[in-house]
Every structure is written in C-alpha cells, then in structure tokens.
Amino acid sequence: LGVFKFNYFSQQPVKKPSLSSHLQPLLSLILLFFLVSFVNITHAGPPRPACPPLLSGQPFIVFWGIKDSSCSNRLDFRSFGIEPEGRVAVFYEDTLGNYPYFVDKDNPVNGGLPQHTKLDLHIQKTQGDVETALPAPRYLGLGVVRWQEWAPQWSRRAGKQGLYQNATKKLLRRFFPDWTKQELERWSKASAQSVMTETLREVQRSRPKALWGMCPYPSCSNGSPAQTALSNYTGECPEEERSLNDQLLWLWRRSNAIYPLLTLEKIQVQYRNCLWSTTVAALFLSNQIREALRVASLGGSSDDLPVFPLVRSVYASTNTFLSLSDLVTTIGESAALGTVQICVYVCISQVLMCIIMIIKTSMTQECEELNLFTSSVLGPYVSNVTAASRLCSASLCQNRGRCVRLEQDKPTYLHLPSNSQDAADRVRSSSYKVTFFTHISLIHVFIQFSSSRLKWQTKRMMANITLI
Structure with missing residues (x-):
C-alpha cells in the first residue's frame, strides 16, 4: 500500500473564519475514513515549497478546451x-511569430533555420499573434509554445533533427569552411536559444499573468523498442538524456512552467492487445513525469516551477480515445507524483482535419462520440480523482499544499473507492461550502476534440486499481 507525503505551497492566503471552517474537521474525518480504507497514508516532512495554485480554491480541475458550441x-x-x-x-509552429522550419528538405518556411530568423520581425509578429489569440491583457491561464520541428541540441535525434543539422552545416560552412563540428553545433545552439528565449520574453511581457513554457521539454527518450523489450525494463531516463536536460538551464530559467509531452502511441503500437503494455506504459510515463519534476527544481527560483504534462487525447494509429487505464497512467500518475496539471489535447494536423470533417460530414456523430467518451470514461474518472485529491490535501496538508506519493515506484493513486465517491459527491453538492476544498495544487485537463471520427474504448483496470 502506498504512502503519501505533503508538499506545502510557498504562499498562503489568509481566510476569514466561516461556518464551513467549523465543519471542516468533521467532514474531513468522514471522507478520510473512505480514503484510508483504500491506501495507507502517513505524514512526512514537507519538501521544497511548491508554487501556489493557479486558481484559488480549485485543487484539481478540468478545463474544457473543445470548440464544441455547435x-x-x-x-x-x-x-x-x-x-x-x-x-x-x-x-x-504556424500560429506564433515567424518560426523557422522545413515542410521537407526543399520547402523551408521563414528561412527554415533559426540562423535566418530576423528577430525584430519575429517578435513583432509574435506580439500580434498573442494579442489576437488572447485579447485580455490580464489573461490568467496556461501559455504553451508547442514547437517541435527542431531541438536546440544536436544530440536530440528525434523527428527531422537530422535535416536541420545538415542544412545548418551547409549554411555555416559557406562562411566558415574551417570550423569543426563542435563549433558548428555551438553556433547553431546559440541561434536556436536566441529564438526560443526572445519568444518567451515577448509572450511573458505581453501576457504577464499567464504561465509560459515550451513543449515538448524536457525529453526522456525512455521508450524505444530496445528499451521496453527488456525483461527488467524500469522506464528510467538514460543518464545522457538527464545531462542534456541539465544543459537546458537557460530554458528553465526563462520559463514560468514546464510542459513535458506524454504519449502512449509507440507503446500501444509495440504491445497492442498485450497485458504487458499496461505495465510498460506506467513505467514509461511515470519516469517522464519524474524527470519533468526534477528539472522544475533547476530554475533557480525559491519555488519549483509548476509541471503541466500534455497528453494526446487520441491514438493516431487506431483513431481511438484514451482508455480508462490510459487516464490512470497519465492523469492519475501525474496527480500522485505531485504535478500541477494535465493538458489533454490533439496536434494541429488533427485540428485541421476536424475542420475538414465538419465541412464534409455531419457533426452529429462526432458530438455523440465525444459525449459518450466524456460521460462514460473521462468524466467519472476526473470526478473521482478530484474528490480524492481534495480530501487528501485537507487531511494531510491542512489546505496548505498537495499530496505527493512518498514511494514513487509504488502503484498508489489518489483514488476513492467506489462506495466513497457518492459520499464525496454529497459533500460537494451540499449547502456548506467546506474550506477543505480550497488552496490545493491544481490538475487541469485540457481536452481538445480531435479530427475524423473517433471511437472511445474502455478497459478494465488492473487488480490493484479501484474500478470507478
């Protein structure tokens, strides 16, 4: 059975006494009875302070980001x-500034390389794009710069990184034919760093209340077929990857938040219809979240940066929504390890496909499938984790922090047993606004409806996870 510790917030608002505050001990004890029947919880000393919640009084919240008004x-x-x-x-890439990238090797956009970027024009367009997308100057929310075409480090070999390295070498050797590979890489890093940091500087200036960061960083590279095929697979990030993440200190210091990208796509393809896939997925994602939490402490501020993992809402290979077990290994794992938020989304190509589908087919079926997934899978799970995290924070943290799994390798989650969910719902809907639902760390889920017709699927949980 798992053990949770508490992580205090660095700043605490002062609340006036109210009727609900007098009811807090009794209600906390009632709900704690249910949670203790599921996991064994003990106190532990507080670690480094965490950032206060983004929204006061909302410990574990789901934000609906789907444009489904139709x-x-x-x-x-x-x-x-x-x-x-x-x-x-x-x-x-195509919605913020003059981001340079290649569609393919013969089709560069905005010069293709960071070395071609005219920063003054890029910053000017970035300002306009932010003001158009976020017209409220005091916008309070998440600002995610989802740039993944190239990485500032040549050792990152994902995607089309090789194309950018070759193009950079070809460009620089025209002017510096005697430069070594190390000198070429150093100059390339400087150009990439300049584009990224100046972009973050501008969006932070334009919308200072938002939490800005780059995605998909940090990287872990712990899910290759060679790694996951090992019988003793642990999911740990290779030391080389951790070292590369340490070298991105300039990025962490410029960011307001960390936005790692969690994806189960490769795991699903490798282990389709195999029970081992659930175990691999849990180890794979858990260690990615832990690495993000580690780098969140490197920024140099008194508080750790908030960590908001991004999770794709569908599998591109099978065109299905995330299953219930997927929600546990993403949302549930993030909650147990102490991240601030989960953002479930789709990539830009899927959004464009969605627009095409709206034109070509009836939207009725799309809406029905979305409603079915939300009411049958996503909604009930989020409701359960929300109640459990609120209860744990009230009982262990006195509403001044969030619960964090003490033994990170243990498959223990902030879940309420089925019979306690009704009790939590009754308390939540009662006329008393109990204070133990306040001042706890946030987990938000940002769902964005995907493209073509999506099917939802449910899977029974493993034996050690309570069905909800």
Missing part, C-alpha cells in the same frame, strides 16, 4: 468538475 445536447461538464474553456492557449 454541438446540440452538450453535457453539463460541471457535474464532473470540468470548467468551461478559456484557460489554456496552445501555439504551434
């Missing part, structure tokens, strides 16, 4: 603890 018979998302859209802004 759907009839929309669900009441608030019944699952899901808030309306408007707190998450994701900017892609």
Whole structure:
C-alpha cells in the first residue's frame, strides 16, 4: 500500500473564519475514513515549497478546451468538475511569430533555420499573434509554445533533427569552411536559444499573468523498442538524456512552467492487445513525469516551477480515445507524483482535419462520440480523482499544499473507492461550502476534440486499481 507525503505551497492566503471552517474537521474525518480504507497514508516532512495554485480554491480541475458550441445536447461538464474553456492557449509552429522550419528538405518556411530568423520581425509578429489569440491583457491561464520541428541540441535525434543539422552545416560552412563540428553545433545552439528565449520574453511581457513554457521539454527518450523489450525494463531516463536536460538551464530559467509531452502511441503500437503494455506504459510515463519534476527544481527560483504534462487525447494509429487505464497512467500518475496539471489535447494536423470533417460530414456523430467518451470514461474518472485529491490535501496538508506519493515506484493513486465517491459527491453538492476544498495544487485537463471520427474504448483496470 502506498504512502503519501505533503508538499506545502510557498504562499498562503489568509481566510476569514466561516461556518464551513467549523465543519471542516468533521467532514474531513468522514471522507478520510473512505480514503484510508483504500491506501495507507502517513505524514512526512514537507519538501521544497511548491508554487501556489493557479486558481484559488480549485485543487484539481478540468478545463474544457473543445470548440464544441455547435454541438446540440452538450453535457453539463460541471457535474464532473470540468470548467468551461478559456484557460489554456496552445501555439504551434504556424500560429506564433515567424518560426523557422522545413515542410521537407526543399520547402523551408521563414528561412527554415533559426540562423535566418530576423528577430525584430519575429517578435513583432509574435506580439500580434498573442494579442489576437488572447485579447485580455490580464489573461490568467496556461501559455504553451508547442514547437517541435527542431531541438536546440544536436544530440536530440528525434523527428527531422537530422535535416536541420545538415542544412545548418551547409549554411555555416559557406562562411566558415574551417570550423569543426563542435563549433558548428555551438553556433547553431546559440541561434536556436536566441529564438526560443526572445519568444518567451515577448509572450511573458505581453501576457504577464499567464504561465509560459515550451513543449515538448524536457525529453526522456525512455521508450524505444530496445528499451521496453527488456525483461527488467524500469522506464528510467538514460543518464545522457538527464545531462542534456541539465544543459537546458537557460530554458528553465526563462520559463514560468514546464510542459513535458506524454504519449502512449509507440507503446500501444509495440504491445497492442498485450497485458504487458499496461505495465510498460506506467513505467514509461511515470519516469517522464519524474524527470519533468526534477528539472522544475533547476530554475533557480525559491519555488519549483509548476509541471503541466500534455497528453494526446487520441491514438493516431487506431483513431481511438484514451482508455480508462490510459487516464490512470497519465492523469492519475501525474496527480500522485505531485504535478500541477494535465493538458489533454490533439496536434494541429488533427485540428485541421476536424475542420475538414465538419465541412464534409455531419457533426452529429462526432458530438455523440465525444459525449459518450466524456460521460462514460473521462468524466467519472476526473470526478473521482478530484474528490480524492481534495480530501487528501485537507487531511494531510491542512489546505496548505498537495499530496505527493512518498514511494514513487509504488502503484498508489489518489483514488476513492467506489462506495466513497457518492459520499464525496454529497459533500460537494451540499449547502456548506467546506474550506477543505480550497488552496490545493491544481490538475487541469485540457481536452481538445480531435479530427475524423473517433471511437472511445474502455478497459478494465488492473487488480490493484479501484474500478470507478
């Protein structure tokens, strides 16, 4: 059985006494009885302070980010603890500034390489793009710069990184034919760093209340077929990857938040219809989250940076929504390890496909499938984890922090047993606004409806996870 510790917030708002504050001990004890029947919880000394919640009084919240206003018979998302859209802004390669990238080797966009970027024009366009997307100057929410075409480090070999390295070498050797590979890489890093840091500087200046960061960083590279095929696979990030993440200190210091990208796509393809895939997925994602939490402490501030993992909402290979077990290994694992938020989204190509589908086919089926997935899988799970995290924070942290799994390798989650969920719902809907639902760390889920027709699927949980 797992053990949770508490992580205090660095700043605490002062609340006036109220009727709810007198009821807090009794209600906390009632709900704690249910949670203790599921996991064994003890106190532990507080680690480094965590950043205060983004929204006061909302410990574990789901933000609905789907543009589904055209759907009839929309669900009441608030019944699952899901808030309306408007707190998450994701900017892609073609929606923020003059980001340089290649469509393919013969088709560069904005010069293709960071070395070709005219920073003054890029910053000017970045300002306009942010003001158009976020018209409120005091926008309070997440600002995600989702740039993944190239990485500032040549050792990162994902995607089309080789194309950018070759193009950079060809460009620089025209002017510096005697430079070594190390000198070429150093100059390339400097150009990439300049584009990234100046972009973050501008968006932070334009919308200072938002939490800005780059995605997909940090990287872990712990899910290759050679790694996951090992009988003793642990999911740990290779030391080389950890070292590369340490070298991105300039990025962590410029960021307001960490946005790692969690994806189960490769794991699903490798272990389709195999029970081992659940174990591999849990180890794979858990260690990615831990690495993000580690680098969050490197920024140099008194508080750790908040960590908001991004999770794709569908499998591109099978065109299905995430299953219940997927939600546990993403949302549940993030909650147990102490991250601040989960953002579930789709990539820009899927959004464009969604627009095409709206034109070519009836939207009725899309809306029905989305409602079915939300009401049957996502909503009930989020409601359960929300209640459990609130209860744990009230009982262990006195509403001044969040619960964090003490033994990170243990498969222990902030879940309420089925019979306690009704009790938690009754307390939540009662006339008393109990204070133990306040001042706890946030986990937000940003769902963005995907492209073509999506099917939802449910899977029974492993034996050590309570069914909800």
